[in-house]
Amino acid sequence: MIEVHELTKRYGSVTAVDRLSFAVRPGRVTGFLGPNGAGKSTTMRAILGLDTPTSGRALVDRVPYRTIDRPLRVVGSLLDAGAVHGGRSARNHLEWLAATNDLPRSRVGEVLERTGLSSVARKRVRGFSLGMRQRLGIAVALLGDPPILMFDEPVNGLDPEGIVWIRTLMRSLASEGRTVFVSSHLMSEMALTADHLIVIGRGALIADTGTADFIQSSSLNDVLVRTPRTRHLADLLTAKGARVAAEPDGGLAVTGLTTEAISEVAAAHGVEVHELARRQASLEEAYMKLTDASVQYRAKDGGR
Amino acid sequence: MTAPSLVPGRGVLRSEWIKLRSVRSTTVMVLFATLVAVVLGVLATSSDASGAATMTAQDRAQLDPLGDSFIGLIFGELAFGVLGVLAVSTEYRTGLIRTTFSAVPRRGRVYLAKALVVGAVSLLLGTLLAFGSFVLGQAMLSPEHLEVHLGDPGVLRAVLSAGLYLFAVTMIGFGLGAILRHGAAAIAALVALLWLTYPVGRILDHLSYLPSRMLLFNIADAITRAHPATGKPALRIPSLDLAYTGLALYLVVFLALGAWRISRDA
Ligand SMILES: Nc1ncnc2c1ncn2[C@@H]1O[C@H](COP(=O)(O)OP(=O)(O)OP(=O)(O)O)[C@@H](O)[C@H]1O
Numbered sequence: 001m002i003e004v005h006e007l008t009k010r011y012g013s014v015t016a017v018d019r020l021s022f023a024v025r026p027g028r029v030t031g032f033l034g035p036n037g038a039g040k041s042t043t044m045r046a047i048l049g050l051d052t053p054t055s056g057r058a059l060v061d062r063v064p065y066r067t068i069d070r071p072l073r074v075v076g077s078l079l080d081a082g083a084v085h086g087g088r089s090a091r092n093h094l095e096w097l098a099a100t101n102d103l104p105r106s107r108v109g110e111v112l113e114r115t116g117l118s119s120v121a122r123k124r125v126r127g128f129s130l131g132m133r134q135r136l137g138i139a140v141a142l143l144g145d146p147p148i149l150m151f152d153e154p155v156n157g158l159d160p161e162g163i164v165w166i167r168t169l170m171r172s173l174a175s176e177g178r179t180v181f182v183s184s185h186l187m188s189e190m191a192l193t194a195d196h197l198i199v200i201g202r203g204a205l206i207a208d209t210g211t212a213d214f215i216q217s218s219s220l221n222d223v224l225v226r227t228p229r230t231r232h233l234a235d236l237l238t239a240k241g242a243r244v245a246a247e248p249d250g251g252l253a254v255t256g257l258t259t260e261a262i263s264e265v266a267a268a269h270g271v272e273v274h275e276l277a278r279r280q281a282s283l284e285e286a287y288m289k290l291t292d293a294s295v296q297y298r299a300k301d302g303g304r
Numbered sequence: 305m306t307a308p309s310l311v312p313g314r315g316v317l318r319s320e321w322i323k324l325r326s327v328r329s330t331t332v333m334v335l336f337a338t339l340v341a342v343v344l345g346v347l348a349t350s351s352d353a354s355g356a357a358t359m360t361a362q363d364r365a366q367l368d369p370l371g372d373s374f375i376g377l378i379f380g381e382l383a384f385g386v387l388g389v390l391a392v393s394t395e396y397r398t399g400l401i402r403t404t405f406s407a408v409p410r411r412g413r414v415y416l417a418k419a420l421v422v423g424a425v426s427l428l429l430g431t432l433l434a435f436g437s438f439v440l441g442q443a444m445l446s447p448e449h450l451e452v453h454l455g456d457p458g459v460l461r462a463v464l465s466a467g468l469y470l471f472a473v474t475m476i477g478f479g480l481g482a483i484l485r486h487g488a489a490a491i492a493a494l495v496a497l498l499w500l501t502y503p504v505g506r507i508l509d510h511l512s513y514l515p516s517r518m519l520l521f522n523i524a525d526a527i528t529r530a531h532p533a534t535g536k537p538a539l540r541i542p543s544l545d546l547a548y549t550g551l552a553l554y555l556v557v558f559l560a561l562g563a564w565r566i567s568r569d570a
């Protein structure tokens with residue numbers, strides 16, 4: 001379990017994390033979502049005791065990370081897959097890490113196996129592709145067989161095969177009863193992986209909710225109707241219990257009735273219908289709407 | 305809740321040892337130092353030996369058989385210093401330091417373990433290199449009977465001090481690496497500290513010889529000779545006591561600053 005209490009981190013005048021509170025529970029994948037610069041990485045660094053919070057605190061299994069004597073046995077983390085010494089082999093990288101926490105040497109072979117790196121274990125990391133580095137970072141996280149796992153944007157730069165591999169891994173780690181906390185700025189990715197979502201923007205909490213609830217509540221779901229007799233049809237549909245709003249271009253946005261029901265009403269009253277379309281915003285759009293106010297680096301007109 | 309102990313256990317020490325031996329730069333630096341020490345030492349002592357036939361008694365008296373065998377160490381020391389710098393700065397450059405701190409959150413423990421491992425390795429290699437240079441140099445000089453022996457007064461101390469000095473330069477580099485966190489900057493600072501301070505000391509000599517005497521360059525000179533220097537240059541060379549005290553001060557200051565700096569956010 002990871003708990004964050006009123007966490008605030010300022011860098012000079014920039015407030016990276018702003019009185020953020022949430023808990024990450026075991027047995028499920030918790031997605032940590034937010035646009036670029038929202039403060040996800042900063043929060044994760046604070047949880048690992050790498051950055052000292054300006055105020056508030058972060059606990060893992062009820063204690064501050066820095067007080068744990070052999071923390072790799074409690075929390076496994078991947079913050080930055082690029083943070084390796086290019087001249088060192090994957091095996092040596094894992095071996096020095098295993099030594100720090102008095103982990104048996106056999107763990108090195110086991111995590112190399114699990115991440116599919118056994119065949120390149122003795123190669124220098126310099127020659128690794130991004131995907132292989134990402135796997136090595138995950139091997140590091142798994143090294144201490146920890147009950148808590150934390151990954152910062154693990155699918156960044158991965159090919160589809162790699163993405164599926166990570167997704168499957170996260171789900172299986174959670175099903176083993178572990179706490180899995182994974183950040184992303186892609187809602188679509190999290191919708192497929194996470195059971196629970198923590199959404200932040202500008203360092204503050206926007207949503208802490210189940211993925212299914214989030215999709216349900218925030219999706220735009222309506223039917224667009226176009227007819228020459230706009231006002232008449234609007235009245236008929238309202239009488240049937242629908243909520244009807246006028247679109248700027250003269251169409252009607254109808255919620256509360258299915259396309260079939262709308263078509264029946266129109267047919268029964270002899271109203272001609274030119275267009276009848278169900279509109280469903282993608283999850284990505286819903287998420288963007290939610291975090292809209294908090295996007296920090298909005299592209300100027302025409303891109304940059 | 306108390307923070308975990310500052311004292312590194314065997315595991316953390318071993319991890320730093322694995323880190324040190326598993327990168328190529330360590331081997332390169334050690335080989336470079338050895339090569340420079342051997343080549344320059346042989347050049348200097350062989351020129352002494354070839355000139356032996358035409359030497360006057362006074363020339364013979366002024367000959368510095370130790371200094372000439374150690375001449376390569378004056379340049380080889382940079383490789384030791386760079387080894388110390390890189391032991392810390394590469395972790396900051398690559399971001400690896402965060403991984404290290406997430407595995408060992410007590411930063412002082414990491415620093416101590418690193419310092420112990422780098423210190424032990426440099427003291428061992430430095431002492432080996434000092435003895436190697438000594439043996440090689442004296443072998444070059446012995447056909448002309450110019451050599452000195454370990455049993456001669458002050459010689460063993462001088463040879464051990466040459467090793468000690470290489471250790472000290474390594475640890476000053478190590479401290480600089482931790483203070484500046486940037487390899488190139490720390491190496492530049494080390495070069496300045498080792499050599500560029502020399503002319504500054506010369507400029508200040510008319511006020512006081514103390515600045516000159518506290519320079520690493522002159523400290524090294526003092527502790528690696530069997531007999532005190534003579535003549536005018538000797539004024540810039542500290543006494544043995546002052547030299548060892550000065551060296552210890554350098555170590556304390558740079559290692560302490562490095563320790564303070566490493567406790568700041570990475
Ligand atoms: N070391 C630092 N010094 C100064 N500002 C920082 C530092 N680290 C982060 N910030 C700032 O804090 C804010 C949050 O950054 P953070 O990296 O935590 O965001 P993020 O959610 O991880 O973004 P991304 O999706 O781009 O990785 C940003 O405005 C960033 O510029």
Ligand SMILES: [Mg+2]
Pocket residue numbers: 040041042152
């Ligand atoms: Mg980030």
